[in-house]
Amino acid sequence: MNTNNYYNEFSDSYIKDTFNCDMFLQYQFFLKYLPKDNNTILDLGFGSARDMLYFKSLGFSVYGIDPCLNFYKHALELGLDNIYNIDANQLDFNNLFTGIWACASLLHVQENTLKEVFIKCYKALKPGGILYCSFKYGDFIGIKNGRYFIYLTEESIKKYLDLTGFKIIDTLITTDVRKNRSNEKWLNVILKKD
Helix, strand or coil, X not given: XXXXXXXXXXXXXXXXXXXXXXXXXXXXXXXXXXXXXXCEEEEECCCCCHHXXXXXXXXXXXXXXXXXXXXXXXXXXXXXXXXXXCCHXXXXXXXXXXXXXXXXXXXXXXXXXXXXXXXXXXXXXXXXXXXXXXXXXXXXXXXXXXXEEECECCCCCHHHHCCCCEEXXXXXEEECCXXXXXXXXXXXEEEEEC
């Protein structure tokens, strides 16, 4: 089973498990660095659409991509627009976004294409724009529970950013916000396009 098939099969339970999670700390970490003008945000891998709805409620213009057809249909049912049923490797925007929110999504990108995806994100951002991304914390790469994962640390992420143009602005280690997952650590990173 590949990662996208997993999410299509278990989309209902994933939405139920994640839709009401408290993301206040991560939102504040992102918004603190987001430039204050012309804010257009891309939610890269929107999943349950929880974060798209939050940013839209704050008045942002929000776009979203997700390769899971069931997540895409769910977002349509919630009345969201500017959404695309594509994966991160198909990202093709140019200087459009002030911020990209990639919460628990880039950790499913294959290791050999992760740098290329960072370059696509860089291209999609306006100058001065930021990318928030989060990865499970550690050094695992491979299949776990039917999905592909890449875990990263403050040091190991650097090799995927080399020559992308991004600069690391800040990092934050948090615990998993889902019920019964508080023993899992996450690496949260703010990257900036000059």
